[in-house]
Amino acid sequence: xxxxxxxxxxxxxxxxxxxxxxxxxxxxxxxxxxxxxxxxxxxxxxxxxxxxxxxxxxxxxxxxxxxxxxxxxxxxxxxxxxxxxxxxxxxxxxxxxxxxxxxxxxxxxxxxxxxxxxxxxxxxxxxxxxxxxxxxxxxxxxxxxxxxxxxxxxxxxxxxxxxxxxxxxxxxxxxxxxxxxxxxxxxxxxxxxxxxxxxxxxxxxxxxxxxxxxxxxxxxxxxxxxxxxxxxxxxxxxxxxxxxxxxxxxxxxxxxxxxxxxxxxxxxxxxxxxxxxxxxxxxxxxxxxxxxxxxxxxxxxxxxxxxxxxxxxxxxxxxxxxxxxxxxxxxxxxxxxxxxxxxxxxxxxxxxxxxxxxxxxxxxxxxxxxxxxxxxxxx
Numbered sequence: 001x002x003x004x005x006x007x008x009x010x011x012x013x014x015x016x017x018x019x020x021x022x023x024x025x026x027x028x029x030x031x032x033x034x035x036x037x038x039x040x041x042x043x044x045x046x047x048x049x050x051x052x053x054x055x056x057x058x059x060x061x062x063x064x065x066x067x068x069x070x071x072x073x074x075x076x077x078x079x080x081x082x083x084x085x086x087x088x089x090x091x092x093x094x095x096x097x098x099x100x101x102x103x104x105x106x107x108x109x110x111x112x113x114x115x116x117x118x119x120x121x122x123x124x125x126x127x128x129x130x131x132x133x134x135x136x137x138x139x140x141x142x143x144x145x146x147x148x149x150x151x152x153x154x155x156x157x158x159x160x161x162x163x164x165x166x167x168x169x170x171x172x173x174x175x176x177x178x179x180x181x182x183x184x185x186x187x188x189x190x191x192x193x194x195x196x197x198x199x200x201x202x203x204x205x206x207x208x209x210x211x212x213x214x215x216x217x218x219x220x221x222x223x224x225x226x227x228x229x230x231x232x233x234x235x236x237x238x239x240x241x242x243x244x245x246x247x248x249x250x251x252x253x254x255x256x257x258x259x260x261x262x263x264x265x266x267x268x269x270x271x272x273x274x275x276x277x278x279x280x281x282x283x284x285x286x287x288x289x290x291x292x293x294x295x296x297x298x299x300x301x302x303x304x305x306x307x308x309x310x311x312x313x314x315x316x317x318x319x320x321x322x323x324x325x326x327x328x329x330x331x332x333x334x335x336x337x338x339x340x341x342x343x344x345x346x347x348x349x350x351x352x353x354x355x356x357x358x359x360x361x362x363x364x365x366x367x368x369x370x371x372x373x374x375x376x377x378x379x
Contacts (some may be wrong), residue, residue, distance in 0.1 A: 031299035037327030038232065039064030040349040041071060043225035044273040044319060046359050047088075048346055050079040054227055055348035055357055063230025069131070071227040072237035073106060076127040079223050080239055087221035090124050090161040093241045095248045096181070098170035100161035102126035102241055103255040106134055109234030109263030118143040118251035122158045123151040127239045130255075143251060161241075173245055182246055222254050224261050224271035224321075232325045234269050236261035236285075243276065252276035258286030267293045268325045270301070274318020282309050288322040298322040298330035306332050306365065314367050319343040333364040340364055 041054045054075025058064040064071070079088045080102075086092035094100050104126035105116035115134025118141060120126050129151045133142055142150055152158065173179070174194060183190035186197035222240035238260040242252045253259035253276035260276075262285035263269035270288035272279055284305045291301035301322040309316055317340065319333035333343035342361040350356060 031297055031328060031330040037349070039227070039229045040323075040327050040347065041075065041225065041227045042271075042321060042323060042329060042345065042347045043075070043223055044271060044321065044343075044345050045085070045221050045223060046344040046346060047079050047084045047223050048357065048359065049082055050075040050084065050223060050225065051346035051348050052357050053078040054225060058227055058229065058348075064227070065229050065231060065233075068227040068229050068233050068235040069106070069108065072225050072235045073127050073131050075225055075227075076104070076223055076237050076239045077125060080125060080127060084223060085221050086165075087241065088223050088239050089241060090159070091163040091165060091241075092169075093244045094162065094166040094170050095242075095246050095250065096178070097248050098162065098167060099248070100166055100241055102161070102239065103252045104130040104237070104239040105255050105257065105261060106130045106235065106237040107257065107261060107263050108134070109236070109265040109269060112264065114140045114257050116141040116255040116257065117147040117151075118255040119249055120147045120151070121145070121161065122148045123156050124159050124161065125156065127237055129154070129156060130237070140257065141255060143255075144249070169244065178245070180245075182243075182250075222252070222260060222273045222276070224254070224273055226261070226263065226269040226271050226321070226323055228269070228323065228325070228327060232265055234263040234265055234325070236263045236269050236271055238271070240276075253280035256280045256283075258283035260285060262286045262289050264289055264293070265325060268298070268323050270305075270320065270322045272305075272318060272320045275316055278309065278313050278316045279318055281312075284309065284318075284320055288320055292322060292324055298324055298328055299332075302330050302332035306334050310334060310367065319345075319362075319364075321345060331360075331362045333362060334366065335364040336366055337364070 039058050041051055043051050054071040057074045058067045058071040061067050083089040083091050102120045103118045107114045113134055115130045117126055117130050132154045178194035181190055183197055185200050185203040224238045226236045228234050238254040240254040259280040261271045267289050270285040272284045287305045288301040291304050302320045305320045317335035321331050323329040343364055344361045346359055348357040
């Protein structure tokens with residue numbers, strides 16, 4: 001009997017060592033722990049100012065209790081104010097007409113309530129307007145002029161989102177025959193003309209939407225963020241100024257629930273970034289959370305999401321972060337190595353009290369068999 005007990009203890013210890021190694025070592029979807037797991041803040045891209053501000057707000061109360069909404073909104077607001085990488089906030093990525101618009105979302109994982117805005121113009125603080133949609137309406141998503149009018153009613157002032165830089169971007173794009181753009185199956189040929197366009201009478205209905213245009217690495221850096229307090233309460237949020245030279249009225253994935261972000265206190269959360277028109281077709285954040293609900297680890301969840309999207313869109317560039325309700329997280333990305341070899345993101349926790357905020361990265365996967373000669377890169 002004693003020998004059996006000793007063998008059981010040995011096997012248990014061995015299994016614990018193997019399990020720990022699989023958590024600490026990994027490839028493009030390594031699963032990691034924040035040490036002292038909760039509270040924590042994690043966000044896409046090396047937007048340290050946003051993470052640090054969210055972490056500061058989260059710690060205004062012990063364990064971050066009741067602070068996750070304020071943390072997400074406050075952290076992302078800082079990124080909007082500072083125009084992180086010119087991919088968040090005003091002053092970059094104009095549409096075809098030369099105007100900038102914003103998309104944002106905030107979600108409460110305890111109630112499943114969401115507030116979001118899309119194609120928001122005239123208002124610079126998109127994430128705060130999204131919060132007002134959540135807290136002061138029975139709606140989930142407001143878009144366009146209606147979203148801006150709502151923001152005015154809530155006390156947000158009108159401010160231009162355009163700058164001299166956006167004007168220069170539009171002028172340069174127009175001088176180069178509006179190349180590249182997001183039109184297809186129209187005439188005159190959108191590959192050499194600015195239009196105006198009319199629909200072709202016939203075209204290849206089975207042609208892939210992603211064969212001809214690929215988004216460059218500096219044209220889709222949406223900030224998406226998750227904050228979890230000591231009790232496992234979760235909020236997620238997003239904000240972006242979208243892609244350059246899109247058609248006016250286009251709404252990206254950042255404001256679509258389940259695409260840019262999703263949270264459920266019973267399971268965990270996921271946040272993503274990438275080419276919005278591809279990502280939103282798969283609701284990758286929802287897929288990751290539901291994969292964890294079905295019993296997958298965060299590492300298995302992010303890999304399953306990448307695999308699902310690659311099945312239909314091999315050339316997409318994007319990243320997925322999944323966090324379970326205990327604070328274990330994993331990250332995966334898919335992108336051409338010449339664009340992004342690594343996907344960087346920010347994490348804050350109490351694992352290192354002297355330096356709670358840190359940047360981490362993960363190597364991106366890529367299918368080398370994908371042809372590239374016919375693709376145009378939209379930088």
